Amino acid sequence: MAFVDQAKQPKGRSLLSVRGLCKSYGGLKAVKSVSLEIRPGEVVALVGDNGAGKSSFIKMLSGVMMPDEGSMRMKGAEIKLTSPADARNFGIETLHQHLGLVDVFNVQENIFLGRELQTKRFGIFPVLDRAKMRSQTADLLERIGLQLPEVESPVRAMSGGQRQSIAIARLLLNDVKLLIMDEPMAALGVDEGRKVLELIDSLREKGLSVLIISHNLEHVFTIADRIAVMKNGNLVDVVDTKAVDHDQVVSMIVSGRPVNAPTH
Ligand SMILES: Nc1ncnc2c1ncn2[C@@H]1O[C@H](COP(=O)(O)OP(=O)(O)OP(=O)(O)O)[C@@H](O)[C@H]1O
Ligand SMILES: [Mg+2]
Incomplete structure (x- = not known):
């Protein structure tokens, strides 16, 4: 834009x-x-x-x-x-001081927290659609120009600024x-x-x-x-x-x- x-x-x-x-x-x-x-x-x-x-x-x-x-x-x-x-x-989205991230989850798990995407295994059993969440997370991070070294690590291992950026990215999914x-x-x-x-x-x-x-x-x-x-x-x-x-x-x-x- x-x-x-x-x-x-x-x-x-x-x-x-x-x-x-x-x-x-x-x-x-x-x-x-x-x-x-x-x-x-x-x-x-x-x-x-x-x-x-x-x-x-x-x-x-x-x-x-x-x-x-x-x-x-x-x-x-x-x-x-x-x-x-x-x-x-x-x-209108608000970033509160308490970021609302779950420490033991990785980037995509935090971004999709509470609104996880599902797919059906064998067309029947609902399971998490990890591949889609991973690719949408990558798209989102690219769209907002955010580079994170390790998207698969728990966010606990990340710096304050990175955590903040993930919390912002999470809001921008909407x-x-x-x-x-x-x-x-x-x-x-x-x-x-x-x-x-x-x-x-x-x-x-x-x-x-x-x-x-x-x-x-x-x-x-x-x-x-x-x-x-x-x-x-x-x-x-x-x-x-x-x-x-x-x-x-x-x-x-x-x-x-x-x-x-x-x-x-
Ligand atoms: N939930 C509440 N109940 C009663 N008084 C409150 C409440 N929240 C804020 N206040 C009072 O309202 C006034 C404005 O507070 P507010 O938190 O909006 O200020 P602020 O500009 O954000 O301050 P700060 O820079 O310290 O965060 C203050 O006098 C505060 O004590
Ligand atoms: Mg205040």
Whole structure:
């Protein structure tokens, strides 16, 4: 698929559009009327201090929690997400910090976990279709440009970054349009984190949209097309990455006030 050039996109074209999302926990307003557009083929980073409301916000986009108020539209059509399965049906997948891999299984077993392909031996007895799962896994890894040295070994033997990539690949078996990631690189070393950034970049080139929460501004500046800043449950601003520098983003995170940068 062709690279989606942000500058050439018609204004207003959006994949997911959320308006006025609110969420309270008892008396605590964790998300206060946050609106955000996510366009096809862009990476949006969501940043903010601890407790700013980032995870609460994305949980509403991934169907984990229902908003108290607000609306969401996918390609213009209103959607209501009551579960992660609902979100999945609309092409929204979320990578949680707990990756959900089974250590003793190999790559293809993890990718097909819970949705194993079957065939019939002698036309009667249902058995796992290992050959088909192996070839589909190879196709999938190639499609997303992921090279793993040992696909037949248990994933226990793999590095943090490789495991992360397998967890991402697993989500991409479905027809994903928006991939949401909550702090995906937090537990990874420098090289490992860089590989996951490369994977995200290649997904964008294939037209996927990514919403990524990160505290690492270096990563944010490397990968994001736009940066959304939250503080105390409010959306401070959404800025083009190219229009701001590191200090300006820090200033927005800390002060909760927008900087004078062109926004979209
Ligand atoms: N399940 C919950 N019940 C009650 N309060 C919650 C719950 N989850 C989050 N909160 C509160 O809501 C506010 C926002 O939390 P949230 O986890 O969304 O922040 P965050 O921006 O993701 O922070 P961090 O960067 O630390 O992950 C915080 O004050 C937090 O204590
Ligand atoms: Mg969080």
